[in-house]
Amino acid sequence: MIKRRKSKLSWVRSRVAPIFLLAVVSAATAQQQVGQLEGELRLNGKExxxxxxxxxxxxxxxxxxxxxxxxxxxxxxxxxxxxxxxxxxxxxxxxxxxxxxxxxxxxxxxxxxxxxxxxxxxxxxxxxxxxxxxxxxxxxxxxxxxxxxxxxxxxxxxxxxxxxxxxxxxxxGEGRAPVVLGVTLDTSGEEEGLPVKEVQEDSGASEAGLKSGDVILEMEGREVRSMKDLQELLGSKEPGDKIQIRLKREGEDVELEVELKRRESVFEEKKTRNDAMSGRVSKRRxxxxxxxxxxxxxxxxxxxxxxxxxxxxxxxxxxxxxxxxxxxxxxxxxxxxxxxxxxxxxxxxxxxx
Amino acid sequence: MKQRCLLGSWFPHLAVYLMFGSCLVCAAEEAGKDRQYFNEKEAPENLRDLRNIQKALQETLPQARAATVSIDLGGGSGSGVIVSGEGLVLTAAHVSAGVGKEMTVIMEDGTRHKAISLGLVASTDAAMVQIEEEGVFPYVKLDREDSTSLGDWVYALGHSGGFEKDRGVGVRIGRLVRMAEETINSDCNLIGGDSGGPLFNMKGRLIGIHSRVGASLEQNMHVPLREFLKNWDAMLDKKFVGKGPFAQEAVAFLGVSTEDREEGGVVIKVVGDETPAAEAGLLEGDVILTLNGEELEGAVQFSASLKLFKPGEKVKLKILRDDKEKEIEVELGEK
Structure with missing residues (x-):
């Protein structure tokens, strides 16, 4: 029995966890005589x-x-x-x-x-x-x-x-714009504009045909040189808004229109261990x-x-x-x-x- | 019926204190033993009861918050609570995770203090940590009389998910929903990072330390304070009490792999980099003949003998190198 408990608790001591977690254990631990408060009398009980x-x-x-x-x-x-x-x-x-x-x-x-x-x-x-x-x-x-x-x-x-x-x-939160194009960008800043590393599936960017390797030069006629420029521009937008983008693709100038979508509907959030013990949480939280x-x-x-x-x-x-x-x-x-x-x-x- | 309950538990206390004279009445009041009326009711009945619960919580909360700390272990964090002006902290054994470990205690305002873990109880998840810097720290009082019972209103504090200065300590309300000898449950919701944080009764007395949660929101488990009181001196004395599952005793570590040798003793095959063995100057090919005078018969026995020591202890090895015997002292490390 001790062995069984041990295995359930083993990850508590994990050194890789960013945050020290509470152990999750099953209800059936102690077998001694215990008193329990009826559900109706609890904090969120009927009584x-x-x-x-x-x-x-x-x-x-x-x-x-x-x-x-x-x-x-x-x-x-x-x-x-x-x-x-x-x-x-x-x-x-x-x-x-x-x-x-x-x-x-x-x-x-x-x-x-x-x-x-x-x-x-x-x-x-x-x-x-x-x-x-x-x-x-x-x-x-x-x-x-x-x-x-x-x-x-x-x-x-x-x-x-x-x-x-x-x-x-x-x-x-970190004050990020709540709407996104749906791309990850190379922000090393070595080139003019913002090079696209990846295009997210089911995003406005993929629907508009953006490709990895494209370099975004202008949005709504304004030059974008950094993530800050991009965030500033997107900060005042709503989902469904469309944005004109001018980009460079294999030496050619290309113009596209990209529909903005909610961040949480495009980028999947990484689940933490604390999320795993939380049940369902709001998509936008x-x-x-x-x-x-x-x-x-x-x-x-x-x-x-x-x-x-x-x-x-x-x-x-x-x-x-x-x-x-x-x-x-x-x-x-x-x-x-x-x-x-x-x-x-x-x-x-x-x-x- | 509720009236009867109320009297039933007020009168015995009164009777006892009055018998011992007026001084003890004061003492009892000081100890906060007389129960609050809302804890004598099955459930609050009206807004007045709710406001009194709120008032009790809010009166004691500032001191409780000031004494609740985040414990930063480098690779993770938990919570704790200061229980003396000199900076003694109670926490969970799975947070301190050992005896004599260095960590940082963070106050709600972000002030950081160096601290070291004292003893722990590995079987029930109780532990002590001492702030090393001198100072006068805010602290909370203990419910030494074990005065709470099932259904009592309580509140939990902790640095959920780690220290966040803008958010500060999180407070959650609930009732005691299950009482067992070594664990009490409340419906104050806990999450990772709360481990080691304090559970208070509505007088602001410490009644338990957060330990773990179950799958359901109503399974939030705390180590009762009596478990700390029972092992107080041993923990102050830096003892590792009990066996698992919440902490594993540190194993002494030399840092060599050895093989049996026909003539007796063991031959060193590998000396690990940056190990106690390397630091003491042990070399590959050295033969270890004795460990603190005990003759070595083989690699298995040697390894078993080493396990009887604790990290930080010094051992004497008699070695054979280039046909010459030599004594080497090694301070054992920790695996």
């Missing part, structure tokens, strides 16, 4: 949730459930009584049968008004009057503050998940300008809804399930600015219906 019922009522009235056909795929925050709401953009991209439920009312006609890939937020519109608008919390919640958000749902009732604010609000971090155990399909405090006021919007113990939310202050940007239509998205 514990009862204490949060006044907050659940707020979710019932002023959170939105987003559906693809019959399947719920995300939640949304209602920001105006006449039917504007925001949700996580990457979760609704390309969805054919978009519909929205608020409380017990089902809206089958949904318009995607605009979106911002920088924050991964989309503004939706349904034909409605007198929807209960979320109330905004002030000031920003500190470490250890209870937070409540949508969990699973039925057609009639919103359920919840509870947790706390876990860490400092901050920028996450990094590169946000500023987030709150919570310990809410959300599923990837429970993101996009409001993050509430015990007063039922909105402190943010859940934007990504990042790993086993980290869920990110856009803080209320930033979300309000995003909503105002999206409603004035300065940034326009796909406009698909």
């Amino acid at each position: 514990t949730w009862k204490a949060f019922d006044p907050v659940r009522e707020v979710l019932q009235k002023s959170s939105a459930v987003i559906y693809d056909g019959w399947k719920s795929i995300a939640y949304g925050v209602i920001v105006s009584s006449d039917g504007y709401l925001v949700t996580k953009a990457s979760e609704i991209e390309g969805v054919k049968e978009l519909s929205v439920r608020v409380n017990r009312e089902h809206f089958k006609k949904v318009k995607v008004v605009s979106s911002t890939v920088e924050w991964d937020v989309a503004l939706l519109k349904v034909e409605a009057q007198g929807l209960p608008v979320i109330e905004w919390a002030e000031p920003e919640p500190t470490h250890g503050t209870w937070v409540v958000s949508n969990g699973s749902t039925t057609r009639r009732d919103r359920r919840l998940r509870v947790g706390i604010i876990s860490a400092n609000a901050r920028k996450v 990094s590169d946000f300008p500023r987030v709150l971090q919570t310990d809410l155990p959300l599923s990837v399909r429970s993101v996009g809804g409001p993050l509430l405090n015990l007063e039922g006021h909105c402190v943010g919007m859940n934007i990504a399930r990042a790993n086993r113990c980290e869920t990110f939310a856009i803080p209320a202050k930033e979300l309000l600015a995003i909503v105002s940007l999206l409603t004035t239509g300065e940034e326009s998205g796909s406009g698909a219906e």
Whole structure:
């Protein structure tokens, strides 16, 4: 028996691991008499949730459930009584049968008004009057503050998940542009322009016919000499935008048009050991300008809804399930600015219906 | 019914302390033994209960955060918690991974301190580390009375995934969901890098150290503090307590491969580069006759005898080189 345990734990001492990992063990370790707390009484158990019922009522009235056909795929925050709401953009991209439920009312006609890939937020519109608008919390919640958000749902009732604010609000990721051409570049800088090393499959670059060995000279008529130039140009773009590229191929000048796609849909992320113990995580879970971090155990399909405090006021919007113990939310202050940007239509998205 | 529970566990404590006089009442309060009312309820009943849990957590969190550290081992990292002003740190055995190892302790603000591992308990994943630099460090108090029980509200701290200055220490809330002698489980979610980090009750007293997780989100396992208290002196004394699976005792290492020799002793076939043997001047072809006076009969016996020593110990070898006997002292290394 000792041998069996040993083998399960052996990798804990691995020297190559970049991060010291917790051992993953099966439930059946100790055989001694132990007490266990019933599921209903746990942090996210039915009995514990009862204490949060006044907050659940707020979710019932002023959170939105987003559906693809019959399947719920995300939640949304209602920001105006006449039917504007925001949700996580990457979760609704390309969805054919978009519909929205608020409380017990089902809206089958949904318009995607605009979106911002920088924050991964989309503004939706349904034909409605007198929807209960979320109330905004002030000031920003500190470490250890209870937070409540949508969990699973039925057609009639919103359920919840509870947790706390876990860490400092901050920028996450390396500030890379959220959209890509789909190429890896030689950045040694020895040549003029940016030589293409590899072209990613199913990317805008491969669809436009870019080839390894091409040297990108100009994008949208502007010279590109470094990754920085490229990132700056892509930083203000949305998925679906098309970019004119002038490149050199075997001595010839070639002009192409490349459609930009979301980074996470083109480049596969390397899975870490911490990812392996995290279950499913959001496809887009990094590169946000500023987030709150919570310990809410959300599923990837429970993101996009409001993050509430015990007063039922909105402190943010859940934007990504990042790993086993980290869920990110856009803080209320930033979300309000995003909503105002999206409603004035300065940034326009796909406009698909 | 809940009322009865509440009284049932308040009265015995009160009775005991009152019997011992008023001084001990103060002492008991100081020790934080009287239980918080929300832990006497099966589940919180309303927003007031929730706010009291939040308040208790937030009052004790600043000190708990200040004392929670990341432990950088070069090739990886874990967490730990300072439990004395002089910089004694509790962590997991699979983080310190041995006795007398050098590592770096990182405070939440990014300040780095040199540290060395003291003893550990290999069977239950308990370990101690000492910050070597002098200073006055922020520390947390221990729940020496083992006052928690199943269902109590707790919180976990740790540097999940390694030190990140902008993020700082991560805090997670939960309840004690399983209590066994050598392991307690909570539903505070843990991940790699949290290993060795602290679990607190809602009075900010240390009750356990993070060890491992199961496949489900609700299987987060901690070494109970009593396991540390039980082995406190041995760990302070740099002892390697128990056998596996969380740490392997270091094996002494000489750095030669040898063959049997008909006339007795062993012949050195290879001397490894940058090994203790090379440093001591052992050469290929040397014959080792004795190890600390013990006559050598063959390569197998020699290798078994070496294993009885610890890294850092010095051994005397009598060798035969160019038909001349010679004594060589070697400080053994670590494999």
